Amino acid sequence: MEYSVIKEGDLFFLTDKNGELTENNEKGYGLYTKDTRFLSRMELFVDGEKPSLLSSSANRSYFASIRLMKDRKDEGAIEIHRERFIYDGVLYERVSLTNFFPQAVSFDFSAAFDADFQDMFIVRKYRTGEVGKIIGKVTGERTLSIRYQGADDMLRETCIRWDQNESEVDADGIVHYSMTLEPKEIKQICFFIIPVLEQKWPVLLSFEEGLKRLEASYEQWYRETSRVTTNADVFNGLYRRGVQDLRMLMTDVGYGETPVAGLPWFAVPFGRDSLITSLFMLPLNPEKVKGTLRTLAAYQGDSVDAWRDEQPGKIMHEIRFGELVNTHQSPFGPYYGSVDSTPLFLVLLGEYVRWTGDLSIVEELKPNVARALDWIDRGIEAGSGFLTYHQEAERGFPNQGWKDSSNSIVHASGEYARSPIALAEVQGYVYQAKKSLAPIFERMGEMALAEKLVQDAEAFRARFEQAFWMENENFYAIALDKDRRQVQSVTSNPGHLLMTGLPAASRADRIAKRLVADDMFSGFGIRTMSTEAAGYYPMSYHNGSVWPHDNGMILLGLSRLGYKKEAGKVISSLLAASRFFEYQRLPELFCGHGSELGYPVPYPTTCSPQAWAAGTAIVFMQALLGLHPNALKKEIRIDPFLPEMIDELLAEHIPIGAGHLSLKVTRSRSGSDPVKVEILENTTGFELIHSSK
Structure with missing residues (x-):
């Protein structure tokens, strides 16, 4: 840099x-x-x-x-x-x-x-x-x-x-x-x-x-977080860099520490960025994500204010504290123009409980959860069955998903989609939020709410499958536009659906395989847009570049569904890319040129360090272990694998429930199982299930 x-x-x-x-x-x-x-x-x-x-x-x-x-x-x-x-x-x-x-x-x-x-x-x-x-x-x-x-x-x-x-x-x-x-x-x-x-x-x-x-404060951070080492220096370096940068990027604005988005220009709490980073941090230390939940709950929308794209129950996009905000010359104090922050808030809460079993924070944030669910339901009703966005604030963002540049939602004809827009991955977050909250409320004795959440989620899933699937591409559309037309560009957005559990198994299989096909996979990671799409160009911000966090969200789904070959390909490619960046620090994004160049092409104005890029290294660890706990069922599922460059992985002091898990994975040179797993510590009290696809 x-x-x-x-x-x-x-x-x-x-x-x-x-x-x-x-x-x-x-x-x-x-x-x-x-x-x-x-x-x-x-x-x-x-x-x-x-x-x-x-x-x-x-x-x-x-x-x-x-x-x-x-x-x-x-x-x-x-x-x-x-x-x-x-x-x-x-x-x-x-x-x-x-x-x-x-x-x-x-x-x-x-x-x-x-x-x-x-x-x-x-x-x-x-x-x-x-x-x-x-x-x-x-x-x-x-x-x-x-x-x-x-x-x-x-x-x-x-x-x-x-x-x-x-x-x-x-x-x-x-x-x-x-x-x-x-x-x-x-x-x-x-x-x-x-x-x-x-x-x-x-x-x-x-x-x-x-x-x-x-x-000393850094040493304490390292003691409290998971430790991972392998025989591959490139993995060890990236993991250490990610853990160190995440510590650097933590900030407390009064409600507990939360990761800011990135440096230099986004050193403040965000909705989407802080939530996704916190989701990635769960295997590092779930305790560290509670500050994110409390911070975003504290700034949850409570009125209708078009100046800030605010609505009751909505989770903010970004908050600023400067002179222009304080004098109401800027709407960012906070600004609410993000459609995905609210369902991601609920997704993080659900995943936090899966890792910890801690229901006390659900009880604490129950009013915020209720308001967030109400906002989602009102939005779905107003959006004819899907959660949509439309810019209200004059100085706000025209696109309000994670690809928030003005040209990121583009039809196959090259025409930009007109709002209100329903993004594919956002519908997946809604589905996951409701499905993950249902067993939590069931455990808390709120049976009627739990049953309603499940019924809503399944009805929502059926509508989505019918509206978003593109038969001609065997892939999901990135979005529906204001006329409910599919935006028929092949992009990375539907890759996030694998994490949510929404796609039918046969369609999930097609998504997983297409994401690592030549048009989507650069050799240094999955591109944001297919090289065959009308809007593709590799030097763009969102239309063909490679974003590590985007790959991280996809990896969570590949791991959950057992797609080891595809996950290994993505991990190996990003590890290879990391060698070319200063301090082996994955940046916010880089250009989507193919790896035949021999090096990744930097994007000219990227943030580095950037929180969800740093957190991607933690996702690598989770994906390689195939680690997915469920504290409500008192079980931990693992399904480890090792990519070609790694023969041994030692993961220590992973916090789950009220205890810790430590294990060693070694490449097996004989037998039917390609890896050998040794459990070195399990003080969680949970059943350990070694599953395989």
Whole structure:
């Protein structure tokens, strides 16, 4: 990637590879919290000149290390080593200057800072609006403070502190140090950048103590989550990267931790993105997904508001906290323009119970569940039997499924579908939500509701099979348009249906096989659209690109239905693709060119790290184990397999129910079963069933 980014909690820092925020910052680099840029300039100079880059790494997600140098021909150089992390609302940066000249040298070292407090939407040139103003810049002993009075009457402040006394601050807010270093001598300066909202100050620690506490929090995360290792370094690297990035992307806005969508521009809770990421995280640690359920329940729609596409019972799409939202110049506080967040909310709740057996959160969220079901039922009735979407908000999204670009729902003729639109995968989520909630309410003694949910689901399934199946393609249509015409493009969307249990067995078989056929499978993953479709082009956002999370949703279904060959093909292809991306981090998406090129083609404006892409690595583990618990029945089904590159897989400390499962899968060189399974730990109290298709 062309940028460097670290994040912790609600604060993230985005810079160029040199670690800089330049004075004329056109790429949106900055230090952000609450959708506001609290630092827009941070530049280092030696004798008034910029040092050159040697190396730049943010491999640890939470910690960046950047090496620069300022040389004088062949005489020697001053090396500048920048180390940075974020902890408890503070950006810590340590600058180490080393003299690599053969004699003592004197020089001016300076650091320039500024803050513009721009709203994220303005930075991205996504919105304009009436905003506040800078009300003062104050310098003190080892401090520089910049204050901003927002149009929302909120006082924002950026305070920069440093730990060395031998400094001067000029009229432009540039901190100067006159330095003399002996050969090999090192001098360190620590900067502390503190965003302050309404004069709420975080606790400031030493650089060493802050880093120690941050690293301890990661170690605790690793102890609490599943551990997986194989004999294949590519799998191990991707899994470790996914677990680390998921920790980085967790945020608590007051209702428990939830994964944000991704960096740099979507570091806030989402509906769809946070729910799908949490679904992927269940084998990692189900306890970690409760914050998502509670956060989304807290922001559930309670009124009809076309400005925000809000309706009672609807689960939000996205929430923002910046100045434009606070002054009602943007509808994103929160915005509800997503048709799939509400059924996915119920799907996640149902799957959480299957993993844990915990009915207390269902009891806690029962009013939210009832309102979500009511919203779905009202939508189905208004949509002539299916759940549809139609943009109401003037500044909202025209397409409101996960493929939300304006050209993503396209007929075979090339004509864009007109709303209201019923998406195939959304109907599957509705079916799965009702089917998975039914046994939960039965267990809770609400028999009439449980029976109604089952009856509704089966009637819904029959309507869907009749309306969406394309006989000419032996595949489901991506959608029905406003006239109930099938949108006859072959896409990845119906692949999500395999997870939901909606398709008849014969049709599920056709879907599974078509997804890995040449027109849909790139060699580096399943494409979002068939190469034979009218709307296909591989460099698109949604019409032929490869999205790891899309493949992850499909993998959950392939695994549940026992399609090992197809699942192995998808996993192997994405593992191969991961080798080509920085830090072996699967991005949000990449182009859908075929693997005959020898490498995946990056998409130019992708998010990385991105939560549901990171979570895909956890899905790989679940799919390879064929792991599907049902805590209500007190049983765990496994059906393991190993792709060609893996001969041994060790999965430890998988939380299920009130206990843990650990097992080892080894390729068998003889016998009828291609793998040998050893159960190393089962403290769940559940029956372990080894099934095979």
